[in-house]
Amino acid sequence: MATIETNAELGQQIVEDAKRYVLHSWSVQDALQPIPVAGGEGCWFWDYDGKRYLDFASQLVNVSIGHQHPKVIAAIKEQAEKLCTIGPPMATERRSELARLLAEVTPGNLAMSFFTNGGAEANENAIKLARWYTGRHKVVARYRSYHGATAGAITATGDPRRWYTEPGLPGIVRMLDPYTYRCPAGHPDPCPVCTGAPHLEEILQYEGPQNVAAVILETVTGTNGVIPPPDGYLQAIREVCDRHGILLICDEVMAGFGRTGRWFACENWDVVPDILCVAKGINSGYVPLGAMIVSEPIAEWVRDKYFAGGLTYSGHPLACASAVASIEAFREEGIVENAAAMGDVFREELGRLAERHPSIGDVRGLGCFWALELVRDRGTREPLVPFNATGEDFAPVARLSKAALERGLYLMTHWNVVMICPPLVVTREEIEEGVAVLDDALALADELAA
Ligand SMILES: Cc1ncc(COP(=O)(O)O)c(C=O)c1O
Known part of the structure; x- marks a missing residue:
């Protein structure tokens, strides 16, 4: 472990400067009390008082390789010594290498990458390209989704963060989610929503499939509750898309690069999208990076076209160097395999928690991507705090995460869902340590549960 130097x-x-001069994301500014972070290593980070935190959120579910991986740091340093920046029209060693590596590690015929600074830009470009390629303008997105904060990506987003920027991009239409625990169709057997095809077919009937360029979905829904699709769902969506000449865009900004225990989440269901959007785990955010990766037919189609998209920092050398090193480390150190084993x-551990805590309504997830859904009543499934809860309404979950934080466990929560998403290098001992803290903190939620 690195030496921890304190300087209260x-x-x-x-913190004072951060509160006064920095405009923080998705927050009531005055309510913020950011942790001043002095350093980190592996699954841990620490503050200037020397207090250590077990990072069960991987920050924003992005630090998949853990904090301060030496190989990635060395690659950034080496690239910085050689060439810090260069324009997108040039060919550079690490950008070319990374694009080739991505074609190798992604499934099926995914072949060609456009590099971005993050996830939202990858999704923006995917929507744009799908529209050009198909000559159609509508895009089907889901309600329980987050695709990023830029103008197009936030319109595709279903969750209430979209409300502030509406009406947004024209042509986005929506379908419901295969959220079996709270199925919007009441989950009859067979369920039209959770099996995928009947619900999408119905939406297409109303929208006109000939007008629909793409379906965009998070392969495993992330922020909106870590919702893995039921077996068969993704295959059914793929089949409907194929039948109507509609592209399937899988947003794996959060779920990709080992998070689910496979290199890419779509591999859990043997589905290959036409466009795969990635960011976060591609290089664990050591330098901002995302990518839109397109399949062979789209790559072939675009070769003699003018691609009307660009970013000054597309394929930035420091970002690409860090991603190449990160992918190599994933391979050498069996990081995806560790995520699957963990x-x-x-x-096992979260299942045991659920037996002890009546406030846990549902435990779901795979790999290092888990959620505890908290309820007041397991029978009625009434959520512990309401949908889109803020302020006093959110207090029960805020108290729980504060109690965990005081004990050195950093958690990400979303309304009544506690997300559990540590770096993929997490060990059994670290999981047990974190779960023990959760065990105590959940007593606060149990007080409200029947
Ligand atoms: C599934 C998904 N898509 C897109 C994004 C946006 O990525 P970024 O914040 O890098 O733009 C996120 C961010 O959390 C995400 O979880």
């Missing part, structure tokens, strides 16, 4: 005064100054530990 500096920590305080950093998935079994989570299933």
Whole structure:
């Protein structure tokens, strides 16, 4: 473990400046109390008082390789010494290498990458390209989704963060989610929503399939509750898309690069999208990076076309160098395999938690991508806090995460869902340590549960 140097005064100054001068994402500014982070290593980070936190959120579910991986740091340093930046029209060693590596590690015929600075831009470009390629303008997106905060990506997003920017991009239409725990169709057997095809077919009937360029979905829904699709769902969506000449865009910004215990989440169901969007785990955010990866037919189609898209920092050398090193480390250190193995530990440990805590309504997930859905009543499934809860309404979950934080466990929560998404290098001992803290903190939620 790296040496932890303390400097409480500096920590305080950093927080004061952060509160005064930094406009923070998705927050009521005055309510924020950011942790002044002095350093990190593996699944841990620490503040200027020397307090250590077990990162069960991988920050924003992006630090998949863990904090301060030496190989990735070395690659960034080496590239910085050689060439810090270069324009997108040039060919550079690491960008070319990364694009080739992506064609190798992604499934099926995914072949060609457009590099972005993050996930939203990857989705933006996927929507744009799908429209050009098909000559159609509508895009089907789902309600329980987050695709990013830029103008197009936030319109495709289903969750209430979209409301602030509406009306947004024209042509986005929506379908319901295969959320079996709270199925919007009441989950009859067979369920038209959770099996995928009947519900999508109905939406297409109303929208005109000949007008629909793409279906965009998170292969495993992330922020909106870690919702893996039931077996067969993704295959059914793929089949409907194929039948109507509609492209399937899988947003694996959160679920990709080992998070689910496979390199890419779609591999859990043997489905290959036409466009795969990635970011976060591609290089664990050591330098901002995302990519839109298109399949062979789209790559062939675009070769003699003018691609009307670009970014000054597309394929930035430092970002590409860090991603190449990260993918190599994933391969050498069996990081995806570890995520899969730790998935079994989570299933066991979180299952045991559910037996002890009446406030846990549902435990779901795979790999290092898990959720505890908290309820007031297991019978009625009434959520512990309401949909889109803020302020006092959100207090029961805020208390729980604060209690965990005081004990050194950093969690990401979304309304009544506690997300459990540590770096993929997490060990069984670290999982047990985190779950023990959760076990105590959940007592606060149990007080409200019947
Ligand atoms: C599934 C998904 N798509 C897109 C995004 C947006 O990525 P970024 O914040 O890098 O633009 C996120 C971010 O959390 C995400 O979880």
